[in-house]
Amino acid sequence: MASICPCCHKGSFYVKNPHLDLMDEDILYHLDLGTKTHNLPAMFGDIKFVCVGGSPNRMKAFAQFMHKELGLEGDGKDIKDICAGTDRYSMYKVGPVLSISHGMGVPSISIMLHELIKLLHHAKCCDVTIIRIGTSGGLGIEPGSVVITDIAVDSFFKPQFEQVILDNVVVRSTELDRDLAEELLEYSRECKDFPTLLGHTMCTYDFYEGQGRLDGALCSFSHEKKLEYLKRAYNAGVRNIEMESTVFAAMCRLCGLKAAVVCVTLLNRLEGDQIRAPHEVLVEYQQRPQKLISVFIKKRLGLWNAQKLIDNVVV
């Protein structure tokens, strides 16, 4: 960990764990990768952008979309799942872009992040930006809107994540990179076919009772109590609700990874609980954060063509 990066001349390779240097081998169990079985620097050393999302199919589609957007050879249809040896997560690499699924909820994304951050460390990656591109429930905004998270908050609207370490509760900040969020908001002007906004994102441990849904197997509150809670969330600045952003923000911040959360909203929770939009509408909604992130990556790589209207992109 004390080694200096030959590229950016910085000494930090993300992990914050003195025990790792003492290990002869590191098996990244849930990714089916390891330091003795794989040449991680050769496989991943050039990664500059990591995009994560819940669904394996969506992260494969994003990798195929980026393959096309970056003008890489071939049609990208036969892109290989690097984690094919396990069904816990899926991972695809397209040039300097890594696309990984993380399942649903804080524990699921936290396992993936621990192993991903160790992977970036072992591969000696530097200057990496990480973005969660997800789906969410919107609060008081048009369905299909894309929310760039300025800060992730918990169920009590606090910008913090409570991590249990052994049996102690440690409170961690969930602040995200402000400059990165502003940069993404600026680039959203290139995406004229959908609205994008900056707002707080609330992260819950459960989709039903914790998000005030009336349609779970268990529900002990009234329609009025639900609306009162959601309106309080709106007044606290919350514009969307999902299930991973607090631990994502907290871990990336601690490990020095520049991080952003960009989620599309599938419905307006002030108007209902069930996701009723037709399949093809939901598919198009889910492509929206991908379009914005492709603009961002191409701008960062100097590949952006001002004449090209994102409106015309066919994913």
Add this chain to the structure above:
Amino acid sequence: MASICPCCHKGSFYVKNPHLDLMDEDILYHLDLGTKTHNLPAMFGDIKFVCVGGSPNRMKAFAQFMHKELGLEGDGKDIKDICAGTDRYSMYKVGPVLSISHGMGVPSISIMLHELIKLLHHAKCCDVTIIRIGTSGGLGIEPGSVVITDIAVDSFFKPQFEQVILDNVVVRSTELDRDLAEELLEYSRECKDFPTLLGHTMCTYDFYEGQGRLDGALCSFSHEKKLEYLKRAYNAGVRNIEMESTVFAAMCRLCGLKAAVVCVTLLNRLEGDQIRAPHEVLVEYQQRPQKLISVFIKKRLGLWNAQKLIDNVVV
């Protein structure tokens, strides 16, 4: 919900939500099923056993194993994923047995359980037993041992689950069905090729810091502190550690579903953190809870043949 089951003459169909009766349609979004798009009573009305586990591949293998064990027609190789329209969960039906994946962690299994319990309600199922067959880290027991959970405890060794409802914290009991656990322990005598025991199962929100691992991207404690915590857990009766049992126990209990947790241990956490056993050993370990549950289901269905030694079963 007030309707009486023609089979068992009981009135309870599992859900505890007065709002559900008022809904014209219920879309089980993460299962890609719904009350208007599917005939749920015809598809699922005969279900008596629901088995759940983290990995989709493992739950498919279990369904294929049960297909063979129940002596159903065909070889079961072409068994179809009922949730093929989504990649969030996988679901297979084999006679009266439903096999479903739930991903990793409390939030992921909780979404699945809400929609599964509503599915059992809509399908008018009755007299259903639900069993989680999973993997775990062992505490002070031989790797490969199978632990039947007597009670699920949290990181503080308390037999409770804290559910956030709107912004209130509600404490729920994590007691499991004692008779079912005893019945499973009795049937484990038929499985002579691996040890099975009854013990407390600790459920954490994270695989690394929360379980005292020294090999995550973040670690702020010493080897000694880790061992001190794990030994305290052992002394409190904990024999294995996983990430879903408390919410599983709490939700099933509230909904009147008889539930058990049966997990194999992949390593002894007092001896290390990394899962280093060879792939084929881990595959065999994961078949152990499946073998025990197949004995249980066959005994319940009156299909158990005393002459047949489970030792000879080839999964």
